[in-house]
Amino acid sequence: MKRTMIKNLSQMKGEEIIIKGWADTVRAQGKMAFFDFRDVSGKVQGVVFGKPEVLEVAKKISAEDVVEVKGVVNERNDKTAKEAIEEFKKTGVKDFFVKDVEIEITEIKVLAKSEIPFSLDEDLNLDVYLDNMPFTLKNPKQSAVFKVQAKIIQKFREYLNQNDFTEFMAPKIVGDDAEGGAGVYEVEYFGNKAGLATSPQLYKQIMVGVLERVFTVGQAFRAEKHSTSRHLNEYTSLDFEMGFIDSYKDVMKMHNGLLKYIIDEVQKEMQTELEEYGVEKILAPEEFPVMSLPEAQELLEREFEGVKAVGEPDLEPEHERLLCQYAKENLGSDFIFITHYPVSKRPFYTFKSKDMDGMTDSFDLLFKGVEITSGGQRIHDYDELVQSMKDKGLDPEKFSFYLQAFKTGIPPHGGIGLGVERLTQKILGLDNVKKATLFPREINRIDTLLNK
């Protein structure tokens, strides 16, 4: 007999089936044993009653054993089942726990035994959760985060493919730092010095000269000693870069369309997972609000008492939070673009603004209180780019490979880099980016704590 996925059991009332999954919870009482079984698609209750030989096996099963269960699908008529049906009628959202049927078990086989450190339902502090990730991730509420993340990446690819972009793989071992700043992990490379890529920046720009519109999904490494709820030392960067733009506004337009698509599709296809986290409708309008940095700073001082922001070269995390609050309450958007950051605060490749002296044609996108994207137009003129490197104290010789692209015909171009963990975190309303990261690398941890 073929395996049935748990989510499909409601349509199989009265039939004999086999499911495979984990014994999620186990309760044996006298002549009966109750289970919740879980597979990737859902949870369901199973009962052993009046079958001594099955009961004998059932009593030896413990939580998280991997099992194969044969049985008959019976309708459930208890209060929980009725409530679940009502809830479904009201919201149209399917519960992960299939409550309108249960399995009358006729046979159980243990495929793998398990020994668990604590119950999956326990409330855990972040360190215990991270220390035990191969186990704690099995909690469907935790794994839902990574289903949502996978959907974001799928939709990112889908939208860009539909818009004539080509995906490419950027190298992660690099000779120089893409952002031209600090924060590179050094790698010993056959007697030479190399580094781990802080971003695919240089390669995506090179590829604009080749394919015009490109995107890439991959790890980026930042050797920064941050310990905050928004920083990781390894994150997944979603990047695109496009040629023949008239200005940074074309990049913002593409990014706006892309994010609206991702948000709309995730809200449509991941209802069950979003419901787990009580996510309210995310406001992603056709046109996200846009403000220049000086405008945003003035607004902050005008709207929020005691805030000092005007004249600062950058926004503080608290400013980003307040600007998002303002955009949600007054502009009907959970997103807001902030443009025109000063030359001193942006990397060497950033296009200098023709209208605002000392500023760049660059932007950040803020979402629910945090910066999720940086982007902008890039310098495409060879001489100007070399000068910009020198102004930042960088040696153009070290970038000679990259600079070939600017000698061999590169159109005006721009793009963005988006941190997928921050986007996932903010969609689900998680309080720490590490909760939206599979196996986070942080200052004190590579899987387990360092220097125990």
Ligand code: AMO
């Ligand atoms: P930037 O350095 O601003 O820009 O990074 C872009 C986005 O990547 C994510 N991100 C991080 N997420 C978690 N932990 C970190 N330490 C971390 N650092 C960055 C954020 C951030 O907004 N090359 C440019 C992008 C471009 O202009 O195309 C860049 O990397 O979500």
